[in-house]
Structures are given as C-alpha cells and as structure tokens.
Amino acid sequence: MALHLASLNSGSNGNCYYIGNEQDAVLVDAGISCRETENRMARLGLSMQRVRAIFISHEHSDHIKGLCSLARKYRLPVYISDGTLHACRFEVPPSQIHSLTACQQWSVGQLTVTSFSKYHDAAEPHSFVISQKGIHVGVFTDIGRICEQTIHHFSQCHAAFLEANYDEEMLMNGRYPYFLKNRIRGGHGHLSNAQALELFIKYRSPALSHLLLAHLSRDNNDPERAATLFRQHSQQTEIVVASRYVESKVYTLATGI
Numbered sequence: 001m002a003l004h005l006a007s008l009n010s011g012s013n014g015n016c017y018y019i020g021n022e023q024d025a026v027l028v029d030a031g032i033s034c035r036e037t038e039n040r041m042a043r044l045g046l047s048m049q050r051v052r053a054i055f056i057s058h059e060h061s062d063h064i065k066g067l068c069s070l071a072r073k074y075r076l077p078v079y080i081s082d083g084t085l086h087a088c089r090f091e092v093p094p095s096q097i098h099s100l101t102a103c104q105q106w107s108v109g110q111l112t113v114t115s116f117s118k119y120h121d122a123a124e125p126h127s128f129v130i131s132q133k134g135i136h137v138g139v140f141t142d143i144g145r146i147c148e149q150t151i152h153h154f155s156q157c158h159a160a161f162l163e164a165n166y167d168e169e170m171l172m173n174g175r176y177p178y179f180l181k182n183r184i185r186g187g188h189g190h191l192s193n194a195q196a197l198e199l200f201i202k203y204r205s206p207a208l209s210h211l212l213l214a215h216l217s218r219d220n221n222d223p224e225r226a227a228t229l230f231r232q233h234s235q236q237t238e239i240v241v242a243s244r245y246v247e248s249k250v251y252t253l254a255t256g257i
Contacts, residue, residue, distance in 0.1 A: 083124025
C-alpha cells in the first residue's frame with residue numbers, strides 16, 4: 001500500500017502537512033482554516049474522510065489556528081503535549097484530546113506515528129515521524145538546532161519535510177530588529193538553509209527520495225536560492241520547496257504489501 005504526502009501550506013502564515021495511505025491519514029499541525037484545508041485537499045484529490053487524527057507540534061498560531069473548527073467538525077482526536085495544550089487554551093472537547101510525550105508511538109489505522117522533542121521557543125514542542133511497513137516520513141520544522149533525536153529520525157526517512165527557514169546573509173542584512181534576528185538564529189528559533197543542508201548532506205538515508213524544504217521565511221529566504229543550494233547536493237533525492245501560498249503536489253512512496 002502506497003504512502004502519500006503533501007504540504008497543504010508551509011510558512012509563518014500557516015502550516016499543515018498530510019501523510020496517509022488509501023484508507024488512513026493524519027495531519028501534522030492545523031495552521032490554516034478548516035475551509036482552506038478542505039479546499040486544498042479537495043484540489044489534490046485527498047479526502048478528509050481518511051483523516052483519523054491531528055498531531056500538533058506546538059502552540060504558535062501558524063500551527064493551530066484551524067485546529068478547533070477542524071477537530072470539532074470531523075470529531076478528530078488531537079494528539080498534543082500537556083505543555084502545548086496548556087499554552088493553546090483552545091476549545092476542543094476533552095474526549096478528543098490525547099496527551100503525547102517524547103518517544104511515544106501511536107497506531108492510527110495502518111500508520112504508526114512517533115513523537116520526539118525538539119528545540120524551539122514553545123512550551124513543550126515535538127516533531128513527528130509517520131511510518132508504514134518500514135517506510136518513514138518525517139516532519140522536521142520549527143527547530144532551533146539539530147539534536148541527536150533529529151539526526152536519528154531524519155537518517156531513517158524515505159521522505160521528509162525539513163525546515164530551511166532563513167538565509168543567514170538575508171537575515172542579518174534584512175529589516176528585522178536585532179532581538180528578532182537573535183531569536184530566529186539563537187538555538188530555539190529556526191534552522192537556516194546552511195544548518196538544514198548540513199543535516200541533509202551528513203545524515204540522509206540513501207533511500208531518501210523526496211525532501212520538501214519547509215517553513216521558508218517570506219523576508220529572509222528565497223525559494224529559488226534554497227532549492228538551488230540543496231539541488232547541488234541532491235543526488236537521487238527530489239528537492240521541492242513547500243509553498244506558503246499553495247498546496248504542493250501529492251508525492252507517493254511505494255511500501256510493502
């Protein structure tokens with residue numbers, strides 16, 4: 001059974017990622033409206049009826065602003081850490097809330113979702129890997145710096161959404177105030193193109209077929225610059241920039257029967 005993945009939106013204006021098979025799917029984050037999520041999935045030929053759960057990485061609005069309406073409308077379980085839940089203060093029925101911690105695994109239909117903690121300026125943030133029959137898709141965004149858990153999980157992925165938030169030169173020469181520049185590059189903010197590229201070059205699996213560059217800054221990065229940088233080292237991996245304006249294509253990974 002094949003495993004499908006798509007970015008519905010990626011950036012500071014909203015983040016939402018789809019991973020699923022012909023029967024079961026999950027969303028990682030719900031940072032665009034319920035209607036926009038539905039519309040983008042419909043354009044891709046993806047059905048909300050396959051979505052079995054939403055996994056939330058952290059409480060920043062670009063990751064949760066569509067969560068309440070989406071979870072209520074489709075009665076979806078929401079997997080979220082206690083710290084993130086407390087920081088969100090949103091209204092999802094308690095019966096739909098499932099508490100997550102680092103290094104846990106959940107079965108969602110035929111999918112397995114693994115969580116692990118990360119560095120980011122949020123209450124209790126997590127990243128996720130979604131697996132099916134030995135095929136792994138990672139969602140690695142909003143990461144201040146690379147840790148051993150990120151390396152471990154990234155090195156096993158057959159496809160990944162990897163943050164390449166900013167170009168160092170563009171950030172430092174840009175219009176942001178100094179405190180915000182420090183927040184972004186200070187170890188609990190975001191990964192630069194160079195940091196993400198180092199992870200890609202050093203630790204990618206030979207089986208990594210698709211890399212979607214995610215959460216690019218509108219002001220401090222350039223999609224073509226980021227894509228060119230990674231494609232110089234891509235070898236067998238297809239490099240895609242996940243847009244902050246439109247959904248990506250659906251990418252398919254073949255898995256065992």
